[in-house]
Amino acid sequence: MYAIRNKVQLIGNLGQLPEIRTTENGKKVARFSIATNDTYRNSKGERITETSWHNVIAWGKLAEIAEKFLTKGREVAVAGKLVHRHYTDKNGIKRYVTEVVLNELLLLGGGKPQTEYVEQEEDALTEA
Amino acid sequence: MYAIRNKVQLIGNLGQLPEIRTTENGKKVARFSIATNDTYRNSKGERITETSWHNVIAWGKLAEIAEKFLTKGREVAVAGKLVHRHYTDKNGIKRYVTEVVLNELLLLGGGKPQTEYVEQEEDALTEA
Amino acid sequence: MYAIRNKVQLIGNLGQLPEIRTTENGKKVARFSIATNDTYRNSKGERITETSWHNVIAWGKLAEIAEKFLTKGREVAVAGKLVHRHYTDKNGIKRYVTEVVLNELLLLGGGKPQTEYVEQEEDALTEA
Amino acid sequence: MYAIRNKVQLIGNLGQLPEIRTTENGKKVARFSIATNDTYRNSKGERITETSWHNVIAWGKLAEIAEKFLTKGREVAVAGKLVHRHYTDKNGIKRYVTEVVLNELLLLGGGKPQTEYVEQEEDALTEA
DNA sequence: TTTT
DNA sequence: TTTT
Numbered sequence: 208m209y210a211i212r213n214k215v216q217l218i219g220n221l222g223q224l225p226e227i228r229t230t231e232n233g234k235k236v237a238r239f240s241i242a243t244n245d246t247y248r249n250s251k252g253e254r255i256t257e258t259s260w261h262n263v264i265a266w267g268k269l270a271e272i273a274e275k276f277l278t279k280g281r282e283v284a285v286a287g288k289l290v291h292r293h294y295t296d297k298n299g300i301k302r303y304v305t306e307v308v309l310n311e312l313l314l315l316g317g318g319k320p321q322t323e324y325v326e327q328e329e330d331a332l333t334e335a
Numbered sequence: 336m337y338a339i340r341n342k343v344q345l346i347g348n349l350g351q352l353p354e355i356r357t358t359e360n361g362k363k364v365a366r367f368s369i370a371t372n373d374t375y376r377n378s379k380g381e382r383i384t385e386t387s388w389h390n391v392i393a394w395g396k397l398a399e400i401a402e403k404f405l406t407k408g409r410e411v412a413v414a415g416k417l418v419h420r421h422y423t424d425k426n427g428i429k430r431y432v433t434e435v436v437l438n439e440l441l442l443l444g445g446g447k448p449q450t451e452y453v454e455q456e457e458d459a460l461t462e463a
Numbered sequence: 464m465y466a467i468r469n470k471v472q473l474i475g476n477l478g479q480l481p482e483i484r485t486t487e488n489g490k491k492v493a494r495f496s497i498a499t500n501d502t503y504r505n506s507k508g509e510r511i512t513e514t515s516w517h518n519v520i521a522w523g524k525l526a527e528i529a530e531k532f533l534t535k536g537r538e539v540a541v542a543g544k545l546v547h548r549h550y551t552d553k554n555g556i557k558r559y560v561t562e563v564v565l566n567e568l569l570l571l572g573g574g575k576p577q578t579e580y581v582e583q584e585e586d587a588l589t590e591a
Numbered sequence: 592m593y594a595i596r597n598k599v600q601l602i603g604n605l606g607q608l609p610e611i612r613t614t615e616n617g618k619k620v621a622r623f624s625i626a627t628n629d630t631y632r633n634s635k636g637e638r639i640t641e642t643s644w645h646n647v648i649a650w651g652k653l654a655e656i657a658e659k660f661l662t663k664g665r666e667v668a669v670a671g672k673l674v675h676r677h678y679t680d681k682n683g684i685k686r687y688v689t690e691v692v693l694n695e696l697l698l699l700g701g702g703k704p705q706t707e708y709v710e711q712e713e714d715a716l717t718e719a
Numbered sequence: 720t721t722t723t
Numbered sequence: 724t725t726t727t
Contacts, residue, residue: 347721347722348720348721348722348723349720349721349722350720350721351720351721368720368721369721370720370721370722371721372721372722372723374723384723386720386721386722388720388721407720407721408720408721408722409721409722410721410722
């Protein structure tokens with residue numbers, strides 16, 4: 208609710224198509240990862256690029272938008288909150304997962320989606 | 336460098352005093368965790384408060400500020416970037432860690448620090 | 464809708480009590496100004512503090528929260544969007560106004576509100 | 592200094608080429624305006640798009656980047672702070688101006704700049 | 720582990 | 724796993 212307390216924003220590119228699942232009660236979930244690049248010069252004056260991969264997750268309408276518009280390599284801006292989960296894996300080892308749960312998804316760089324049908328969806332997207 | 340690409344902001348309270356270490360080359364590192372509270376009503380109309388604990392890390396001057404001013408429970412606003420690391424623990428299990436590496440630290444709620452000495456440090460803090 | 468496209472965040476203190484109005488259809492509007500301080504050293508090594516005053520406006524429920532909880536000097540964190548308006552003043556001169564229209568309001572520094580009644584309102588606040 | 596206290600972020604498109612000036616001491620200044628679009632449905636269910644134009648200003652290296660890479664219509668993400676100035680115009684009328692002073696400028700949507708020369712500059716850009 |  |  209209080210987005211100002213816990214806020215993450217990423218601008219980067221999708222590594223792969225989103226993975227889409229549907230919960231038992233029919234709600235869509237999209238998972239994908241976003242690469243953000245940080246470039247700087249090291250002490251020797253060499254240009255270094257470091258890429259971070261962030262796991263993001265979108266629910267409901269945002270997941271539907273992700274499913275319809277996101278393609279591999281697509282540039283996006285997202286905003287959401289940082290959440291931490293843990294679970295016990297099949298070997299009994301406790302695992303910790305950190306994800307960004309989206310509340311905004313913005314397609315950047317114009318690009319692909321141009322058919323009339325997609326335009327309609329773009330319209331839906333604007334509602335997000 | 337490009338903070339706009341990878342940005343995290345948290346406003347919350349410290350769980351404990353920061354842990355301070357010094358690297359071999361004399362640089363300070365501060366680690367601490369910040370609680371952010373999210374409250375909402377569930378489907379039964381009950382008020383639910385969920386607390387998330389975020390691991391944050393500050394280097395250099397920010398670590399020194401953290402060491403001098405941060406106390407258990409202190410309210411802070413921080414900004415930084417999301418970084419992901421992994422390491423192999425002593426049992427040979429690969430562990431993943433997500434941290435927020437700070438580039439801003441703001442003490443909220445006025446409060447304690449009032450001595451002349453501390454004022455000087457507050458001054459240093461303003462440089463951060 | 465797309466907050467990520469146009470986003471302002473301020474952390475600072477109220478200059479005065481909010482001014483509250485009610486529109487014809489009964490919606491509350493709160494206006495107030497927030498001071499943000501920027502301190503730095505100038506070329507002579509002198510510490511300079513510059514204060515900026517930002518006009519913010521809150522509608523509906525946020526205006527009600529502002530009315531009930533905001534006091535002169537209170538520390539707040541706000542998020543909203545930047546809007547620009549213009550009008551012609553009584554001398555026929557075109558005037559331009561820039562305001563921050565809030566969608567989040569966070570009371571910082573703990574403090575005053577403690578009575579049972581106010582607690583209830585805090586509750587409402589949490590909904591914001 | 593304390594960007595967290597006064598932060599503006601905009602993602603949108605340039606209305607025109609930046610205007611470039613150079614101060615007496617040789618520092619570049621770039622001014623341009625960015626359109627952000629907000630779309631929503633009104634009470635009649637009609638889709639409304641509102642465009643806001645924001646005046647932004649970049650100094651020094653950021654101004655040089657703006658000069659070299661920004662073109663009319665280009666999609667950008669910017670971050671900066673909100674500043675308010677006033678001056679008296681030639682008719683003796685006091686005028687108020689609000690601007691976003693940039694500290695980050697990110698070119699979105701890939702696109703144009705491809706020559707070797709420009710690549711070099713892109714390199715400079717990455718330093719920003 | 721915090722805080723309201 | 725992306726992109727510039």
